[in-house]
Amino acid sequence: MDTRSQFALWAPDDLPARLQSERVTFYHGIDATADSLHVGQLVGIMAIRRLQRAGHRPIILVGGGTTLVGDPSGKDAERPLLAEADIEANVKAIRAQLERFLDFGPDGALMVNNAEWLADLRLMSFLRDVGKHVTVNVMMGKESVRTRLEGREQGISYTEFSYMLLQAYDFLHLFQTHGCRMQLGGTDQWGNITLGIDLIRRVAAADAYGAAWPLLTKADGSKFGKSEQGAIWLSPERTSPYDFFQYWVNASDDDVGTFLRLFTDVAEDEVDELLAAPPERRAAQRRLAHEVTSIVHGREGVAAAERASEALFGGDPTTLSEDEIRSVFADAPSSDAELGAPLVDLFADAFEGGSKGAARRTAGQGGAYVNGRQEKELDRPVGESDLLPGRCLLLRKGRKRYHLVRFG
Numbered sequence: 293m294d295t296r297s298q299f300a301l302w303a304p305d306d307l308p309a310r311l312q313s314e315r316v317t318f319y320h321g322i323d324a325t326a327d328s329l330h331v332g333q334l335v336g337i338m339a340i341r342r343l344q345r346a347g348h349r350p351i352i353l354v355g356g357g358t359t360l361v362g363d364p365s366g367k368d369a370e371r372p373l374l375a376e377a378d379i380e381a382n383v384k385a386i387r388a389q390l391e392r393f394l395d396f397g398p399d400g401a402l403m404v405n406n407a408e409w410l411a412d413l414r415l416m417s418f419l420r421d422v423g424k425h426v427t428v429n430v431m432m433g434k435e436s437v438r439t440r441l442e443g444r445e446q447g448i449s450y451t452e453f454s455y456m457l458l459q460a461y462d463f464l465h466l467f468q469t470h471g472c473r474m475q476l477g478g479t480d481q482w483g484n485i486t487l488g489i490d491l492i493r494r495v496a497a498a499d500a501y502g503a504a505w506p507l508l509t510k511a512d513g514s515k516f517g518k519s520e521q522g523a524i525w526l527s528p529e530r531t532s533p534y535d536f537f538q539y540w541v542n543a544s545d546d547d548v549g550t551f552l553r554l555f556t557d558v559a560e561d562e563v564d565e566l567l568a569a570p571p572e573r574r575a576a577q578r579r580l581a582h583e584v585t586s587i588v589h590g591r592e593g594v595a596a597a598e599r600a601s602e603a604l605f606g607g608d609p610t611t612l613s614e615d616e617i618r619s620v621f622a623d624a625p626s627s628d629a630e631l632g633a634p635l636v637d638l639f640a641d642a643f644e645g646g647s648k649g650a651a652r653r654t655a656g657q658g659g660a661y662v663n664g665r666q667e668k669e670l671d672r673p674v675g676e677s678d679l680l681p682g683r684c685l686l687l688r689k690g691r692k693r694y695h696l697v698r699f700g
Contacts, residue, residue, distance in 0.1 A: 307474070307501050307503070310501075311343075311346070311348065315347055315348055315349060316348045316349070316473055316474055317348070317349045317350075317351065317470055317471050317472045317473060317474075318340075318343065318348060318349070318350060318351065318472060318473065318474035318475065318476055318501075318503075319350065319351035319352070319353050319462075319463075319466055319472050319474075319475055319476070320336055320340055320350065320351075320352060320353070320475070320476045320477060321353040321354075321355055321358075321406075321459065321462065321475075321477065321481075322352065322353070322354050322355065322386060323354075323355040323358060323359045324354050324355060324356055324359045324374075324379045324382035324383045324386060325359055325374065325382070326382060326525075327381060327382045327385040327386075327527065328385060328386070328389065328525045328526050328527035328529075328530050329386060329389050329390075329525070329526045329527075330517055330523045330524060330525050330526065331516070331517045331523075331524045331525075331526070331539070332508075332515075332516060332517030332523070334554075334555055334584075335478075335505055335508050335554060336476060336477070336478065336505070337390070337393050338393070338554060338555055339476060339505065340352075340393070340394065340401075340476065341393045341394060344394060344395060344400070344401060349399070349400070349401070349402070350394060350401045350402070351401070351402045351403075351404060351466060351470060351472055352390060352394070352401060352402070352403045352404070353404050353405075353406055353462060353466070354383045354386055354387070354403060354404070354405050354406075355405075355406055356376075356379050356380065356383055356405040356406060356407035356408075357405070357406040357407040357408075357409075357410030357411055357458070358406055358410070358455060358458050358459060358462070359374060359379050359382075376407075379407075383405055385527070387403055389526050389527070389588075390403070392587055392588060392590075393587065402470070404466075406458075406462050406465075409465055410458060410461075410462075418457075418461070421495075422457060422460070422461050422464070422491065422495075423457065425490075425491055425494045425495060426457060426460070426487065426490075426491065430487070430490075431453070431456060431457075431487075437453065437456070437483075455484075456483065456484045456487050457487075459481075459484040459487070459488060460484065460487040460488040460490075460491045461488075461491070462488070463475055463485075463488030463489070463491065463492060463500065464488065464491050464492055464495055464496070467492050467496065467498070467500060468496070473499070473500055473501055474500065474501040474502065474503060475488060475489075475500075475501075475502050475503075476502075476503050476504070477502075477503075477504055478504060478505060478506075478507060479504045479505065479506050479507060480507070481504065482502070482504050485502035485504065486502055488500070488502075489501070489502055508554075510544065510546075510547050511544060511546035511547050511550075512544070512546075524536060524539050526588050528589060528593065532615070532616075532619040533585060533589045533593040533594070533596055533597040534596070534597045534600040534601065534616060534619045534620055535619060536584075536585055536588065536589065536597065537581045537582075537585045537594070537597035537598065537600075537601060538581075538597075538601065539581075540577065540580045540581035540584055540585070541574065541577050541578060541580075541581045541601065542577070543577050543580060545571055545576075548567070548576040548577050548580055549563060549567050549576070551580055552566065552576060552579070552580050552583075555580070555583070555584050556579075556580060556583035556584060557583070558579065558583060563576075566579055581597075582594055582598070585597050596613075596616060599611055599612065599616075600612055600616045600619065600620045601620075603616075603620060603664070604620050604621075605691075607664065608664050609663055609664045609680060609686050610663055610664065610680060612680070612681070613681055614680075614681040614682035617680055617681060617682055617684065617686075617696075618682065621686065621694060621696050624694040624695060624696050625642070625694075625695050625696070626695065626696040626697070626698060627641065627642065627695070627696075627697055627698070628697070628698050628699075628700070629674070629685075629697050629698070629699060630699065630700065631673075631674060631675065631676065631699055632673045632674065632675075633673065633674050634670070634671060634672065634673055634674075635662065635667065635670040635671070635672055635673070635674060636648050636651050636652060636670035636671050638674070638685070638687060638697055639651040639654070639655070639660060639670055639687055639689075642687050642689075642695035642697070643687070643689040643693060643695065651670055652670060652671075654689060655667055655668055655669065655670050656668065659689055659690050660687075660688075660689060661687070661688035661689075662678070662685065662686070662687060662688075663678065663680060663685065663686050664686065664688070674697075674699070679699060682698075683698065683699045683700070684696055684697060684698050684699065685697040685699070
């Protein structure tokens, strides 16, 4: 299947013509449930980025109000409710990350928080102005609600049931205050999006639009955006630039073309060239990792990630910081030692089952490395000048066997 058609937006027939002929203001909602976005949200963020570059105006709605309620869409358990102070901190962190992708300058992207209009909403006014236009039958027919009612013994709370009314009201509010005509979201939001479109039609007698993208999965059917360690976050505190870079480097040959087209600005003819390169070079994966990491973590972040990646495959670990060493070699075996310990003892214990003779033979054959440098002579003590940042020593046998020795 063609990648571009697979991830095309779902929209009414006249929307493409409108997008060609006028500047459309559109919005996308993000609940402030964490202090970082994750790569699973990049499909939407890149769609917004491209629409802005095409001349349209995005509104990022951070749900400081709806986060207090919780969206049932795609969830099989009720979301824990956050304190307002936590939500406010999350909103600030998300804004900083989005500035890597979008232009928030004059007449550029807007970022709004629906707590501004939902927090002081009066119940009776809301029921009269919004509730009367939506039937319970329609709400019960939405997949997000129906799935929760049928799939959970405890059903759905009224708090969550009200979420789609609040999101529909968000769309109406943005239409009335900013001329917003379109909402974007994943297919799990389709029911909420169409409810907002219908509310605008009933209240304002105007046309509005919705566009959605399907859930992105890998070629093997597994969920995109997850690793063995969990979600891949945009925050360097949650996922280091090195681990972020490695996530993309490890993309399968079946997925890398799709990811290059979705998450980078690499031209189509260049994507084709990268995919035609010998697979063992992993040129497409390295270009993908460079481009995405550069957007998310900047030039310094991608340079550090590439430096760390090279160190893992025989480069110079002395160029790494303490945090980079900890991240790159997090899964390597490790041990503790004292300054003055003979190198031969450390190497023997790490790789040769304690045999000093085997350690010396490995060194004599050119297979022993200390901090990336080949060591022919191991019968010397470890000194302060040998230590890497973080007071550690990196031993390597051959090309791929690593051991990290920590010194107090």
